Amino acid sequence: MKEVQHHIRKAFIDRLSGNITYDGAEVPVYNKVPSTATEPFIKISSVGTLEIDQNQTKFNTQSTTRIEVFTSFNGDDGGDLQVNSIVDSITQSIRTRSAGYIDLSANNLNVYTTEIEGIEYDEDYRNDKTYHNAVVDVTIKIEQI
Secondary structure (H helix, E strand, O other): OOOOHHHHHHHHHHHHOOOOEEOOEEOOEEOOOOOOOOOOEEEEEEEEEEEEOOOOOOOEEEEEEEEEEEEEEEOOOOOHHHHHHHHHHHHHHHOOOHHHOOOOHHHOEEEEEEEEEEEEEEEEEOOOEEEEEEEEEEEEEEEEO
């Protein structure tokens, strides 16, 4: 059985990089957020992988990948609109029907479902800024071919 998470993260990074914008500016996508990053940005990380649908000929896995959106505003400027808009662009890009699933065939993997497990929003008030962020958990079922 293959570990599929690094393939999924790379495919999501490739799909979202350069394609998510807010107010005319590109929103950067990271696997590891650099110390120089400024909001807004997107971070993609692994949550977990399970072996499912066990059979005698192929391995099937269900992997959950987390896509996080981080935004901030000085004082009480701004709000949920920026994070909601960025999440909307992300979900439209990754939550498609089978013709639009990420392509992992070069790694002998076939994606047969993609599902958004949930979207959670959070707000944090600090002395210098107000932070708005979202967590999008995406579950993908993959057949190893």
